[in-house]
Amino acid sequence: MSKLNKITEEELETVLKQQKEINSILVAIGSLETQKHSALHKVASVNEKIEITKKELEDKYGQIDIDLSDGSYKEIEKEK
Numbered sequence: 876m877s878k879l880n881k882i883t884e885e886e887l888e889t890v891l892k893q894q895k896e897i898n899s900i901l902v903a904i905g906s907l908e909t910q911k912h913s914a915l916h917k918v919a920s921v922n923e924k925i926e927i928t929k930k931e932l933e934d935k936y937g938q939i940d941i942d943l944s945d946g947s948y949k950e951i952e953k954e955k
Contacts, residue, residue, distance in 0.1 A: 882890070932939065939948040 881887075895943075903950065936950075938951040938953070940951055941948045
């Protein structure tokens with residue numbers, strides 16, 4: 876029968892602690908990536924809504940530049 880080689884209990888505890896720490900970090904990264912993915916979908920959705928609103932406003936007022944602080948606008952002059 877061959878002798879079983881082992882690291883010390885202290886070394887094993889260190890390795891296990893480090894492995895647990897890296898696993899915890901990887902789970903956190905996965906969670907953050909999921910949040911990021913969700914946020915990117917929300918950004919895309921809001922951007923679609925913005926484009927619809929821009930089109931509606933352009934159909935009603937023509938090409939304008941809106942002052943977001945008070946809602947006033949200036950017509951954008953078309954280049955000749």
